[in-house]
Amino acid sequence: MQILIVEDDRGITSFLEKGLRAEGYATEVASTPPEARAALDGAERADLVLLDLGLPGGDGVDVLRWMRSHGHTLPVIILTARSEVAHKVEGLNAGANDYVTKPFSFDELLARVRAVLRTAEQPSSSEIVVGDLRLDLLTKVAWRAGQRIELAPREWALLELFMRHPHQVLSRAQILSSVWDYSFETGSNVVDVYVGYLRRKLNTPGLEPLLVTVRGAGYRFVDDARGRAASG
Ligand code: CA
Secondary structure (H helix, E strand, O other), rough: OOOEEEEEHHHHHHHHHHHHHOOOOOOEEEEHHHHHHHHOOOOOOOOEEEEEOOOEEEHHHHHHHHHHHHOOOEEEEEOOOOOOOOHHHHHHOOOOOOOEEOOOHHHHHHHHHHHHHHHHHHHOOOOEEOOOOOEEEEOEEEOOOOOOOOHHHHHHHHHHHHHOOOOOEEEEHHHHHHOOOOOOOOOOHHHHHHHHHHHHHHHOOOOOEEEEEOOEEEEEEEOOOHHEEEEH
């Protein structure tokens, strides 16, 4: 694991390098925005960035915006003396994963580094796969048997709910409360309408239907013939 430290204060840099190396991380240091950009585009691929905001000749938030607009998706923890809420919000909006205010304890920083790396490593956080259907949670695109399927936001939310509960019967009330955030309204057929939209998009000719109606109970997402037969 390689950590890029973007910081101009030599005292803090050496404190971080010493501590992180003792914990088994490799470190690289950049002390200005151009050095940071060069390090990120360089051969050594960092797994995480610790980013100071007040840098000579530029602002760390601009480095972060540059990263996010140039496809650098690695996690970033902002390190700064600015404790004002507005700065935290600006940093998080620009794509930071976490925020640590100076002065900080090394133990707290280390715990945050580990937490952020743990989240970034989970493959399940970026996609859900059930049968021949795959949801890419980062790009919000669904794929079935290699075919790309474009979904509207509600259709996406509905499909994600079904895929997170495969083979489970979901009642209309459960679906309404999780996808539409409504409490149950009798007479609303919005769930049936959207299940219809999803079926039309998912059921390409030659492929098995995935969303089955369970009479009097709701709907079930199935990815095998046995599940379809059992639902009737
Ligand atoms: Ca600084």
